[in-house]
Amino acid sequence: MVRMGVIGYGYWGPGIVRNFHAAAGCEVALICDRNPDTLRRAKKDYPGINVTTDPCEILSSTAIDAVAVVTPVWTHFELAKGALANGKHVFVEKPFTSTAAQAEELNDLADRKHRHIMVDHTFLFTGAVKKIRDLVDTGALGNLYYYDSTRVNLGLFHHDVNVIWDLAPHDLSIVDHVTREKPEVVIATGQRHLNGCEDMAFITVYFSGKMIAHVNVNWLSPVKVRTTLIGGEKKMLVWNDLEADEKIKLYDKGVEISNGHGIHDLLVSYRSGDMWAPKVDQKEALAAEAEYFVDCISRDRRPFNDAHAGLRIVRILEAADKSLKERGKPVSL
Amino acid sequence: MVRMGVIGYGYWGPGIVRNFHAAAGCEVALICDRNPDTLRRAKKDYPGINVTTDPCEILSSTAIDAVAVVTPVWTHFELAKGALANGKHVFVEKPFTSTAAQAEELNDLADRKHRHIMVDHTFLFTGAVKKIRDLVDTGALGNLYYYDSTRVNLGLFHHDVNVIWDLAPHDLSIVDHVTREKPEVVIATGQRHLNGCEDMAFITVYFSGKMIAHVNVNWLSPVKVRTTLIGGEKKMLVWNDLEADEKIKLYDKGVEISNGHGIHDLLVSYRSGDMWAPKVDQKEALAAEAEYFVDCISRDRRPFNDAHAGLRIVRILEAADKSLKERGKPVSL
Amino acid sequence: MVRMGVIGYGYWGPGIVRNFHAAAGCEVALICDRNPDTLRRAKKDYPGINVTTDPCEILSSTAIDAVAVVTPVWTHFELAKGALANGKHVFVEKPFTSTAAQAEELNDLADRKHRHIMVDHTFLFTGAVKKIRDLVDTGALGNLYYYDSTRVNLGLFHHDVNVIWDLAPHDLSIVDHVTREKPEVVIATGQRHLNGCEDMAFITVYFSGKMIAHVNVNWLSPVKVRTTLIGGEKKMLVWNDLEADEKIKLYDKGVEISNGHGIHDLLVSYRSGDMWAPKVDQKEALAAEAEYFVDCISRDRRPFNDAHAGLRIVRILEAADKSLKERGKPVSL
């Protein structure tokens, strides 16, 4: 039985608690939040779980095996460090940390303490992303040309991080997981229209080879869009995460270019065949992720979404942020 | 009566001929194309119009008042120059020229010859763009935050220009026309996956003030998308050009941020009201543009889509191309 | 404080309990279900609420003021009758009863006992239906031409009632509520493809005047559709209940026909203007309905969705069922 303490019961915390509460082999022992009103809500939702306003109670409790850190980004490092130092496994909300240096330090500490870190890249546990990775791995798409995602909506504004740190971790972790390509250069442009942080940004990542990723994130869109195009040499797909069914559509489309005689004699031919929408597993991603965490802890296995994975994403986020601050200056990784 | 010569009867030429042929006060006197098969097609379509394979026949004919140049970009300059030198008005397919220097030279020449140049920024004559400009001009949107366009589809590949020169003139001319903001910095990223030119690109243009434009153009998309989001302080709109009706949807949505006490006390409020899809004029844009050209020539008036307009767009295209070649290095205008 | 007993915790029961549990001035005192497994689920969901497998415990309890009947249709009459006989108010799942005679008897009994009956026509409490009624009442649509609804999906198959009794009460109660027109003749066609009950049906209701309603219900559709067209003399609307936002779109469209000289000289003119999607209240309908029930009981006011409303719908259902059994024979009301 894995005994969990959960720090943070704000926007994402209730989902975390609900799913770890429901996961077999797991028990949520203690919930912490600084806000007494929020704690009252937690108590009403789960009369049987203890609550506290002091995170140290969780970090130091001998009755707790693992800590879920579901707090603002700037607090992740200290809380995760405290948990690891006390010999606990850690489940950290995305983005992993505020800096790559912090991510590296946590990774080292976990290794020394023989504890596991899992970074909550929830999308990797959706049926859609699992299917996409499958299509890439089996070669159905062929060599990848690009990953182009639009992730826009109205709000929710954050005060402590800009739109890149809020929304881009989703796409960056998906690209990392699905393609396993090495990023080389990051360019980010964007703008801050209201007080505070950038509310829209456009990120390009050049990978080794010809793969290119583009991520459009925006808190100021009148409509919600969650659409990703993935182009491959053999097939192309559109993933619309807002579709109830048919989230993924795979197109038997492509272009072939062959050389004729001379520069203007390139021969272009288009291929346009059937479209196919494979059935996608509908299981709640967070439920699958919670079960996987419990399983990794129970069997002492390193999760694939570990501190290394978290670090890879934070490095791109750092680079993107730096590029954004200099109006799109390319930043090498 | 304006007597037109049309050079080029390939992809776009038939539409040009059809609309000038139908425009009141205008007559298409001569069609030129290097390809005899293409010319035969023209002759079959319009038994009453003369044809030739020699553009000089058009450039030097005394029976022709104005020349439409509907040929590959790299030929625009020489053909337009020849027409102007012979005292003819010129209608030039977009993009205006291959370089800003060429555009400036043509502009000077036209001024010296007292002749008019019109650059075929067709979208400016659509009901949708006219409505958007109207909404901006009347202040319905408030200060503009951003213009974000996605213009992707499969093909048609060009061999002489990349996807930026092919597709981006549409969006850049629309932004220029609708916002009349001054561009300051251009960043373009993208990739070339097949032989030849870049087949996908992402362009950001920073304008003076907080306006930012982003254009996503791609010849390798499995689906056709023509969607533009425009965010304003007061209202936001979505323009989906593939919708038969309801091309423009105006959202009474927005965000207000006011300062509370301290950095984390920013108060954010969202406004979400009705959506409104104004009726949009359905007249064919090219028909309206042809009539406008004839009108400008007849009354000796300078068109708003003149050489200056063409030049403004070519300058951004040049900068984008330069940025693209250096993997996103920002280029100031 | 209204003390509720809820009979039935199957498909719809949990929603009923959750909303009455959350409603101010109301307390769910006892939950009944014949199925012990189901009851265990109820107990787990609500540790503080008592449960029983015996409905008589609820019907006869002096600690209960009102009974929610959330059981199969054929049990509604006996359970509601028992509740009323014991002096309790009754909230009955739709459709109200299996026959019009039963509905009339319950209505009489409630009147004699000075108790209230509310029939759970949930849709009448949605923001969409409230907005539609508003548009009709204020004359925005003008005289109504038709109400045409498509309500199809795959499953869920019932064994005790056909698709008419399952799905059509929604539309029939909406038409009744929104138009307040008097139905005159009902025609229903349909088919039974698998064992048991009719799985698809098409219902037409002629009202006095020129209003006509058509309802397409189907348990065997590969896609889920919830779309209603409402045509009026002045405006027309489309209600797509599956849209997250923009559920209602109001079209400024219409046709005018005027007499010319002779039968073939009718002059037809079309009007096609803007489209407008009014903001629709997003509050959960069942929450609003539960609060309204508590309010009616507390203030001793007759709800608008009372036994009369339930009876009006059952009469149409009975007629439709009769017509369906005779392959579409018209049945007068």
Add this chain to the structure above:
Amino acid sequence: MVRMGVIGYGYWGPGIVRNFHAAAGCEVALICDRNPDTLRRAKKDYPGINVTTDPCEILSSTAIDAVAVVTPVWTHFELAKGALANGKHVFVEKPFTSTAAQAEELNDLADRKHRHIMVDHTFLFTGAVKKIRDLVDTGALGNLYYYDSTRVNLGLFHHDVNVIWDLAPHDLSIVDHVTREKPEVVIATGQRHLNGCEDMAFITVYFSGKMIAHVNVNWLSPVKVRTTLIGGEKKMLVWNDLEADEKIKLYDKGVEISNGHGIHDLLVSYRSGDMWAPKVDQKEALAAEAEYFVDCISRDRRPFNDAHAGLRIVRILEAADKSLKERGKPVSL
């Protein structure tokens, strides 16, 4: 070479002329229209084709082999009869005739004269319908449960026929062609809201076996809908004719019901798998149909869309009209 005369150059006529003009082995020799303005338009479109206001010129000309009748329904019989009597083949716009008796008489006359009649059921030549027929014929759908079509839009109002005669021939001919089932009973309901003819109607056709067809036609809809659901034992499909691509979506969905013990023990299981959108031939239907007509005439072969096919549809239309006039009274065929 088949020499055609075309009578009627109104709404549908220009498409007929354009496609017969383009068809190999065919020549349009003469166009007739009563309206001189319309004839001038024909002359402008086709300077090389003779025109006349007198249909007898076409009917009696020895230089004409076949006559296309593209006039109002009530004139079809006399014109087709005249053409056949003069030994010409006939291509008749849908619906074939105003009555089944007329259709039978024309069929007999054609047989006696050894001439062919083709009824213009254009949809049978679309890529979508050919694909659907293919899916039915190969057993991909299994036994058919239903065909349910919605064909609604604003206008165009006719003065001489109601919405059933205008729009329903499309669906009825498709059902006839695709399923080859025998219709048994027709029920039609609907209403007339403006002067003149019924502007909306709902038709149900019971076939032998369990197949049922339902057709929803409406001239008073604010939106255009062209959607057909076809349910089969093995698979189900949705045909949305307004989609540019992906017109047909085939769903691997279904329901199986097996008997348990007793009436309430039916076991229902749902199957929900992939969706597949086969590529559909994009060739213009009318072009294919014109070529087929020329081919049938040239080889003296009876077309599948012959007078018998036309008669089958007219019989259902007559029955539907009769049912509609009696507010939905079932009419046996």
